[in-house]
Amino acid sequence: MRKIGLPLVAATTLLILSGCxxxxxxxxxxQPKKYEVLGKAEGSASGSLGVLGTAYYFIPMxxxxxxxxxxxxxxxxxxGATGLVNVTYQEDWLWWIIGTSRDVTIKGDAIREIKE
Structure with missing residues (x-):
């Protein structure tokens, strides 16, 4: 029993610690070497993972x-913006009957590169 127990405990621990x-x-x-800040920027996008129950969501949309x-x-x-600096990331999840929706919001300072 001891020969089976130790590998089983090790495998279970490995699965739990590496799962997420x-x-x-x-x-x-x-960011470019020279740029000017144009103002605050915000954008969002969504994606879904669906079909069946919570443990079985498998179709990414x-x-x-x-x-x-x-x-x-x-x-x-x-x-006129070409990029962002000071970027923050926020993700919200919404569970619906047959799937989940994952909404991402990106905020930051919009910049425009200054060519030398």
């Missing part, structure tokens, strides 16, 4: 590109 892990990601590209779309919408919200 992620690495740091960069939302905004590296616009889910993987929502951060990129929110960033693009934030840049487009300020005329």
């Amino acid at each position: 892990s992620s690495h740091n990601v960069t939302i905004a590209p590296q 616009g889910l993987n590109s929502r951060t990129e779309r929110a960033y693009d919408n934030a840049v487009k919200s300020v005329p």
Whole structure:
């Protein structure tokens, strides 16, 4: 019994500790050397994960590109902007009967690159 118990405990611990892990990601590209701040920008986008019950959601609908779309919408919200600095990320989840909706909001200072 001891030969089975230790590997089982180790495997269970490994699964529990690695189930919800992620690495740091960069939302905004590296800022240019010279730029001017144009004002505040905000953009949002949504995606869904659906079909069946909570443990079985498996069909992504616009889910993987929502951060990129929110960033693009934030840049487009300020005329002439080419990027963002001081970026913040907010994600809200909404559970509905057969799926979840994941709403992302990106906020930051809109900038325009100054060419040398």
